[in-house]
Amino acid sequence: MKVDRNSAAADLATVLGDWVSAPGPRYRTLAEALSDAVRAGVLVRGDRLPAERRLATMLALSRSTIVAAYQELRTRGIVASRGGSGTIVIAAPSGPGHGERRLAGGDAIGLRQRLADRPKDIITLALAVDDGMPELAAELLDLANNELPALLADAGYHPRGLPILRETIADYYTRGGLPSVAEQILVTNGATQAIGLAAQLYLRRDATVGVETPSWPGCVDIFRAVGARLLGVPMDEEGIRADALHTLVNQSRLDLLFVMPTFHNPTGTLMSLSRRRRVAELCDLHKLPLVEDIAYIGEPENTLPPIAAFGSGAAELLTISGLAKTVWGGLRIGWIRGPAQIIDRLARLKALADLGSAVLDQALAARLIPRVGELTARRAEIHRHQLTHATELLAASLPSWRWQIPDGGPALWIELPGADAHVYAAVALRHGVEIVPGATTDPTGRHDSYLRLPYTFPEETLTEAIRRLTHAWEEFTRHGPPADPVWPTI
Numbered sequence: 347m348k349v350d351r352n353s354a355a356a357d358l359a360t361v362l363g364d365w366v367s368a369p370g371p372r373y374r375t376l377a378e379a380l381s382d383a384v385r386a387g388v389l390v391r392g393d394r395l396p397a398e399r400r401l402a403t404m405l406a407l408s409r410s411t412i413v414a415a416y417q418e419l420r421t422r423g424i425v426a427s428r429g430g431s432g433t434i435v436i437a438a439p440s441g442p443g444h445g446e447r448r449l450a451g452g453d454a455i456g457l458r459q460r461l462a463d464r465p466k467d468i469i470t471l472a473l474a475v476d477d478g479m480p481e482l483a484a485e486l487l488d489l490a491n492n493e494l495p496a497l498l499a500d501a502g503y504h505p506r507g508l509p510i511l512r513e514t515i516a517d518y519y520t521r522g523g524l525p526s527v528a529e530q531i532l533v534t535n536g537a538t539q540a541i542g543l544a545a546q547l548y549l550r551r552d553a554t555v556g557v558e559t560p561s562w563p564g565c566v567d568i569f570r571a572v573g574a575r576l577l578g579v580p581m582d583e584e585g586i587r588a589d590a591l592h593t594l595v596n597q598s599r600l601d602l603l604f605v606m607p608t609f610h611n612p613t614g615t616l617m618s619l620s621r622r623r624r625v626a627e628l629c630d631l632h633k634l635p636l637v638e639d640i641a642y643i644g645e646p647e648n649t650l651p652p653i654a655a656f657g658s659g660a661a662e663l664l665t666i667s668g669l670a671k672t673v674w675g676g677l678r679i680g681w682i683r684g685p686a687q688i689i690d691r692l693a694r695l696k697a698l699a700d701l702g703s704a705v706l707d708q709a710l711a712a713r714l715i716p717r718v719g720e721l722t723a724r725r726a727e728i729h730r731h732q733l734t735h736a737t738e739l740l741a742a743s744l745p746s747w748r749w750q751i752p753d754g755g756p757a758l759w760i761e762l763p764g765a766d767a768h769v770y771a772a773v774a775l776r777h778g779v780e781i782v783p784g785a786t787t788d789p790t791g792r793h794d795s796y797l798r799l800p801y802t803f804p805e806e807t808l809t810e811a812i813r814r815l816t817h818a819w820e821e822f823t824r825h826g827p828p829a830d831p832v833w834p835t836i
């Protein structure tokens with residue numbers, strides 16, 4: 347974790363996460379959480395903790411709580427106060443495997459870590475994830491009964507992907523208006539690995555990546571982990587703004603452009619057909635490599651073609667997708683479609699990473715992709731009910747919150763007028779709900795007064811989450827907005 351003057355408090359609020367659920371006086375649980383962060387190497391010797399007043403503001407706690415927590419850490423020899431330079435970590439990480447080397451990472455890593463930790467009694471709205479589709483079970487059984495002998499008849503290493511799956515994916519794109527052959531497909535472990543491989547291929551330290559603002563914290567972290575600088579491009583209701591992108595590519599040398607044209611995360615915007623054409627044109631004109639991440643796939647004949655369908659061939663346009671949103675995140679099947687010679691280079695990186703994805707999962711994916719239309723229609727039906735339930739509750743309980751019904755995707759992008767969502771997120775956590783504040787999704791640190799609220803939960807969970815959010819909002823508005831908001835730095 348990067349701790350510096352500007353971002354320290356905001357980062358800490360995110361990294362400490364659900365420390366509030368521990369029993370005991372608040373100052374002591376905060377001290378405990380900070381000391382855990384030191385023990386785990388998230389904070390390392392020499393890091394400066396945020397000033398007391400600033401952390402109090404970010405966590406919406408009294409300053410005396412922070413003063414007492416820091417005092418406790420001083421008594422335990424974990425931090426020291428150095429006149430003029432604030433409160434500094436002096437203890438080293440402990441335990442096996444901990445050196446004083448921080449992992450590269452960012453906000454999304456903390457959020458995902460908590461998904462794995464599954465904190466008790468906290469409803470986490472940090473990730474929008476659905477359960478697996480039941481169709482998967484039937485296909486898996488049929489595969490085990492009928493296909494296994496053929497699959498077991500070869501060595502099982504396919505660094506580029508199982509041939510039948512590569513063909514199925516190529517056929518999927520051809521049906522959707524982007525003629526493709528198997529040589530243009532690389533199978534990966536989820537879209538996440540696909541983005542990581544593209545980052546490895548195109549980016550070096552200090553490379554620049556254009557991203558929509560807001561954007562998905564997962565990709566922001568991947569790009570930051572390779573040392574890239576992020577430049578934000580604003581959006582409108584048709585997707586990334588073409589005028590702003592035009593200005594950016596004329597003014598700065600971008601190494602890569604990353605966009606989410608279909609149900610952008612977090613806004614849910616569907617990029618229009620004309621905007622897709624325009625983005626492809628700009629990339630071609632500037633020979634700017636593009637990664638388009640289409641997490642939400644549907645019946646190819648009924649969805650807009652990927653941006654790559656409008657390219658002239660002058661620029662390298664890569665299309666990334668996967669089955670996480672349509673079928674199940676646990677399947678971990680994603681892919682990249684691009685020019686065959688780029689896929690060749692990416693395949694070398696994939697082979698280096700893991701020699702290829704699991705064959706049984708790939709064989710299952712090859713059966714499920716032709717059923718994507720049917721599966722998406724069923725998911726959409728469930729989501730429609732959940733969205734109605736969520737918006738009715740929100741309108742009744744939190745009338746000052748503002749949102750638009752998204753074109754698609756699993757979340758509402760909500761504006762909390764005049765509020766700092768980072769601070770509200772800290773209050774919400776104390777009321778037992780974890781939310782993603784807008785600034786986490788925006789490398790420029792704007793969208794501070796927004797939050798992403800996934801609605802893809804059972805009705806009882808949503809009802810309870812919104813009840814808690816309402817209580818948290820009452821407490822937050824009593825406390826008042828911070829006088830001096832903190833913008834996390836890039």
Ligand SMILES: Cc1ncc(COP(=O)(O)O)c(C=O)c1O
Nearest residue numbers: 536537538562611641668670680
């Ligand atoms: C836009 C976007 N891309 C990629 C992913 C991750 O996909 P996968 O689970 O296939 O790695 C997500 C998951 O939330 C996402 O929202």
